[in-house]
Amino acid sequence: MAKNKFKLKHHINYIGVGLFLVITSVMMFMGVLNRSTANLITQIAYSIILAVSLNLVVGFLGELSLGHAGFMCVGSYLGCFFAKYMFAFTDSKLLVLIVSMLVGGLVAAVFGFIIGLPALRLKGDYLAIVTLAFGEIVRTIFKNLDTFGGALGLSTKKYGSELFIIALIVVLIMLFVMQNLIRSKHGRAITAIRDNEIAARAMGINVTFYKLLVFVVSAFFAGIAGVIYGHYATPVLYSFFSYNYSIEILVMVVLGGMGSITGSIIAATLITYINFVLTTNLSGDLAALKFLIYAIILIAMIIFNNAPALNPVKERLGDYKNKVLNKITGLLIKKKYDPSQVVDDHAAWHRIPSKIKMDALLSLDITDKNNQNGGDKK
Amino acid sequence: MSTLIDGLSLGSIYALIALGYTMVYGIAKMLNFAHGDVIMVGAYAILSTIALLGSPIAAIVVAILVCTVLGIFIEKLAYKPLRGASPLAVLITAIGVSYFLQSVAQLIYGAKSQPVTIGNFGSVAVGDTKISLAAIITLAAGAVIMSALTLFIKKTKMGRAMLAVSEDRGAAQLMGINVNKVITVTFAIGSALAAFASTFYLMQIPSTSPTLGAMPGIKAFTAAVIGGIGSIPGAMIGGMLLGIIEKISLSIPVLAPYTTALEFSLLILILLVKPTGLLGKLKREKV
Numbered sequence: 001m002a003k004n005k006f007k008l009k010h011h012i013n014y015i016g017v018g019l020f021l022v023i024t025s026v027m028m029f030m031g032v033l034n035r036s037t038a039n040l041i042t043q044i045a046y047s048i049i050l051a052v053s054l055n056l057v058v059g060f061l062g063e064l065s066l067g068h069a070g071f072m073c074v075g076s077y078l079g080c081f082f083a084k085y086m087f088a089f090t091d092s093k094l095l096v097l098i099v100s101m102l103v104g105g106l107v108a109a110v111f112g113f114i115i116g117l118p119a120l121r122l123k124g125d126y127l128a129i130v131t132l133a134f135g136e137i138v139r140t141i142f143k144n145l146d147t148f149g150g151a152l153g154l155s156t157k158k159y160g161s162e163l164f165i166i167a168l169i170v171v172l173i174m175l176f177v178m179q180n181l182i183r184s185k186h187g188r189a190i191t192a193i194r195d196n197e198i199a200a201r202a203m204g205i206n207v208t209f210y211k212l213l214v215f216v217v218s219a220f221f222a223g224i225a226g227v228i229y230g231h232y233a234t235p236v237l238y239s240f241f242s243y244n245y246s247i248e249i250l251v252m253v254v255l256g257g258m259g260s261i262t263g264s265i266i267a268a269t270l271i272t273y274i275n276f277v278l279t280t281n282l283s284g285d286l287a288a289l290k291f292l293i294y295a296i297i298l299i300a301m302i303i304f305n306n307a308p309a310l311n312p313v314k315e316r317l318g319d320y321k322n323k324v325l326n327k328i329t330g331l332l333i334k335k336k337y338d339p340s341q342v343v344d345d346h347a348a349w350h351r352i353p354s355k356i357k358m359d360a361l362l363s364l365d366i367t368d369k370n371n372q373n374g375g376d377k378k
Numbered sequence: 379m380s381t382l383i384d385g386l387s388l389g390s391i392y393a394l395i396a397l398g399y400t401m402v403y404g405i406a407k408m409l410n411f412a413h414g415d416v417i418m419v420g421a422y423a424i425l426s427t428i429a430l431l432g433s434p435i436a437a438i439v440v441a442i443l444v445c446t447v448l449g450i451f452i453e454k455l456a457y458k459p460l461r462g463a464s465p466l467a468v469l470i471t472a473i474g475v476s477y478f479l480q481s482v483a484q485l486i487y488g489a490k491s492q493p494v495t496i497g498n499f500g501s502v503a504v505g506d507t508k509i510s511l512a513a514i515i516t517l518a519a520g521a522v523i524m525s526a527l528t529l530f531i532k533k534t535k536m537g538r539a540m541l542a543v544s545e546d547r548g549a550a551q552l553m554g555i556n557v558n559k560v561i562t563v564t565f566a567i568g569s570a571l572a573a574f575a576s577t578f579y580l581m582q583i584p585s586t587s588p589t590l591g592a593m594p595g596i597k598a599f600t601a602a603v604i605g606g607i608g609s610i611p612g613a614m615i616g617g618m619l620l621g622i623i624e625k626i627s628l629s630i631p632v633l634a635p636y637t638t639a640l641e642f643s644l645l646i647l648i649l650l651v652k653p654t655g656l657l658g659k660l661k662r663e664k665v
Contacts, residue, residue: 064466118650124465125409126649133642140639288484291477298474306463
């Protein structure tokens with residue numbers, strides 16, 4: 001095997017989540033971690049799974065899915081239903097959890113495949129509406145099926161607060177799968193479809209296969225997140241998986257940056273935390289404040305990232321950011337000159353004044369005053 | 379029979395909302411998620427004006443003004459900066475606007491639904507069945523608005539400019555049409571239609587809440603898709619059909635709890651089998 005140079009940016013997610021896992025587990029066994037914090041971490045873990053898996057559809061494939069909570073709902077109900085019956089055969093909580101996660105994920109993946117089929121024919125707004133419709137259909141069906149508890153919800157066996165350790169391990173596994181998928185040739189094919197579907201098709205990319213793949217993988221992980229949620233919060237209630245929750249996941253993706261996994265992780269953590277703080281402190285009509293924050297995040301982030309008029313501003317900001325980053329890294333590590341790292345300064349073209357002031361140029365005194373004096377005094 | 383009439387009166391509301399959707403979608407080529415919420419704002423404008431002035435007529439006028447101004451504001455602030463950006467970005471912003479309006483309404487008026495009475499409309503007895511007058515007015519108003527819109531688009535300069543923009547935005551611009559202005563006018567008209575929709579909605583269902591527009595909005599979009607998006611008569615037909623289907627489904631005990639699921643399945647089915655809807659035109663994608 002060829003020696004691969006260790007690159008921090010490829011491993012930052014594993015390191016971050018891994019460190020978090022180790023620290024929180026140690027705190028847990030020392031008894032410092034209280035119950036509500038542990039629950040918050042579980043929430044953060046399944047939010048990360050949801051955000052990253054939605055990011056695969058929205059950020060990498062470039063299609064809007066408004067039914068991510070629907071996939072979560074299917075996985076949650078069926079996984080927990082399965083777990084309920086499995087407890088009759090075994091007492092091992094861990095085994096039941098793992099198997100039910102797989103079951104929930106696989107069932108959700110099947111639904112992902114079914115929703116992926118319309119995605120082959122529809123694009124943009126229409127697909128968004130179809131996924132929204134799917135989420136509502138799923139919710140209505142589970143609300144009325146008595147097998148799954150109907151309007152009362154499916155009661156599940158509650159797991160202790162140590163559930164968060166498993167949840168974070170699942171996050172690590174998911175990150176491993178996602179990052180390897182995105183950095184492989186399949187990932188490049190997916191982003192090619194996002195950038196120009198017709199061109200991608202012309203290059204011989206099997207668009208059908210990749211679109212289905214994205215929907216299946218994304219739904220699979222949403223299903224797993226659903227099972228974790230189901231074991232964390234009992235009963236599993238249809239009303240949780242509403243359109244609003246799909247939007248909440250979308251807010252995480254948009255805030256973190258479409259197409260950035262690290263961003264999704266940070267945003268999911270942040271939004272879940274804000275949510276936790278707001279729901280414990282606000283009640284009644286002030287709860288709308290949460291949605292107001294979501295709305296502002298959505299509008300501001302999208303306009304900032306996409307408005308053509310803001311491009312020069314962004315370039316300047318990007319330059320500034322790079323400068324600061326380079327200064328910081330320059331202070332920490334003495335970098336060797338690497339020609340492949342030199343990036344064209346696109347922004348410089350914008351700074352060339354369109355009308356050069358000739359008079360000012362000509363009247364410029366270019367004689368070197370130091371040389372006139374015959375020395376290089378300062 | 380009475381189910382059918384109930385369906386028609388519900389369908390007339392859907393049709394009115396769908397008209398706004400289909401106008402904006404046809405010309406600006408974007409799904410205005412916030413349309414349902416503009417209807418909600420209109421309903422609250424009516425509520426507040428009736429509380430202040432006591433006159434329903436004034437309330438309706440105020441609602442139309444508020445909605446039109448709001449529509450123009452939304453277009454200028456949220457959608458215009460994104461002209462030329464990817465449709466995904468515009469769609470997400472529209473969702474953001476929808477959430478914004480809902481949460482602001484909830485912060486101001488509270489989440490509870492409040493009663494609004496525009497007026498007392500009796501009902502007309504035809505044989506054994508009673509038809510509420512409000513439903514008849516809604517139907518008539520829908521027909522009038524539909525024909526007025528069709529006339530406006532076919533006969534006026536602005537209307538023809540709208541047609542041109544919906545056909546080919548770039549070519550329209552080259553012909554000297556001010557595309558930005560046309561789209562702003564489209565949003566103004568669409569939002570004024572939303573105010574009408576809130577008026578007729580409150581006539582039939584006299585209470586308002588911050589989420590008033592959300593579900594009818596999505597259902598009206600379904601109606602617009604069934605009728606063929608971008609087509610004005612299509613929106614009317616789609617709305618009526620959806621209203622009748624909803625009422626029939628609600629009257630069958632086995633199906634009643636699954637009504638929403640049924641309607642949305644219909645949407646998915648139509649999009650899969652005939653994405654252009656009943657009266658829509660097929661457009662090929664060119665490179």
